[in-house]
Amino acid sequence: MFDGLLAQFAPHSCSGCGFLGTILCYSCKNNITSEIWANCVLCERPCGQSGMCRKCVGTVPLEQIWAIGQRRGELEKLIDEYKFSSKRETASVIAELLHYRLPVIPSDTVIVGIPASSHAKRVRGFDHMELIVKSFAQIRNLTIANPLVRIFDQELHTMGRKQRIALKNELFALSGRVVPSKILLVDDILTTGTTMSSAANLLRNSGASCIYGAVVARQPFDK
Ligand SMILES: [Zn+2]
Ligand SMILES: [Zn+2]
Numbered sequence: 001m002f003d004g005l006l007a008q009f010a011p012h013s014c015s016g017c018g019f020l021g022t023i024l025c026y027s028c029k030n031n032i033t034s035e036i037w038a039n040c041v042l043c044e045r046p047c048g049q050s051g052m053c054r055k056c057v058g059t060v061p062l063e064q065i066w067a068i069g070q071r072r073g074e075l076e077k078l079i080d081e082y083k084f085s086s087k088r089e090t091a092s093v094i095a096e097l098l099h100y101r102l103p104v105i106p107s108d109t110v111i112v113g114i115p116a117s118s119h120a121k122r123v124r125g126f127d128h129m130e131l132i133v134k135s136f137a138q139i140r141n142l143t144i145a146n147p148l149v150r151i152f153d154q155e156l157h158t159m160g161r162k163q164r165i166a167l168k169n170e171l172f173a174l175s176g177r178v179v180p181s182k183i184l185l186v187d188d189i190l191t192t193g194t195t196m197s198s199a200a201n202l203l204r205n206s207g208a209s210c211i212y213g214a215v216v217a218r219q220p221f222d223k
Contacts, residue, residue: 065212070219116128
């Protein structure tokens with residue numbers, strides 16, 4: 001509580017290099033945006049700018065998927081500061097980076113954030129994806145929907161790779177709200193792709209006809 005209050009009054013410093021007065025300085029932002037990471041977001045094979053390699057296309061019901069970059073360097077520090085220090089203001093900076101990375105998408109696309117687990121919400125005091133989604137929707141003038149609820153509430157990162165993959169379609173249920181036809185699914189970190197594919201499969205089977213994916217960062221396999 002006290003830490004939270006203190007953080008509100010302390011001056012910002014760049015999460016990448018510590019430069020005072022900003023959440024992400026020009027130079028660190030430039031390091032993130034100038035790196036062209038031309039690999040498959042799902043499996044990391046080189047694939048140009050399409051986001052999915054030929055092996056992955058068709059394995060997940062996504063038209064396309066984008067990531068700001070790999071979870072390394074400045075981008076990793078930015079995400080970690082947001083997720084683990086609960087620095088809420090960082091949400092708008094991440095949303096701006098997403099805006100920079102994503103092409104123009106159809107104006108009738110509705111943004112759906114992957115809901116945070118209740119454990120994560122308890123720890124941070126807020127749904128970290130919800131803030132990013134709100135800010136991104138504002139920049140792009142798109143609407144938001146919440147058709148998903150999380151049913152499997154254990155933190156995925158505490159599980160092994162095999163366990164995660166075995167979960168496949170059992171992470172989410174429908175909230176009862178309308179499932180939009182055209183969706184941009186947004187998540188923070190993509191590791192095995194289990195979360196993204198689980199959400200996309202459920203939405204596709206529930207009436208969505210076109211689903212795009214966006215993640216803040218792809219977790220490198222070597223980490
Ligand atoms: Zn910096
Ligand atoms: Zn791939």
